[in-house]
Amino acid sequence: FKYTIYVGRVSKGRSMEIMSHELIHLKQYYEKDLKVTSEGLTYNGKTYRYPKHIEYRDRPWEHDAYVEGRKTMF
Numbered sequence: 001f002k003y004t005i006y007v008g009r010v011s012k013g014r015s016m017e018i019m020s021h022e023l024i025h026l027k028q029y030y031e032k033d034l035k036v037t038s039e040g041l042t043y044n045g046k047t048y049r050y051p052k053h054i055e056y057r058d059r060p061w062e063h064d065a066y067v068e069g070r071k072t073m074f
Helices: 012-030 059-074
Strands: 034-037 042-043 046-048
Touching: 012 034, 042 059, 046 059
Parallel strands: none
Antiparallel strands: 034 042, 042 046
């Protein structure tokens, strides 16, 4: 597989934060913790039918990517 992560014109520190976060998402997909299905999105065995309607901060896969991504930076 080939993945591309675009980072806009931000500081070096912010770009590292974004990359760390997005790499955690790739890990979630690779380990099959995060899956896109015909029914929606599945994270750790729970299906979310309309994830766009869930506030960003309330999405467990985003919370985990934030926490784990921060760990990889320091």
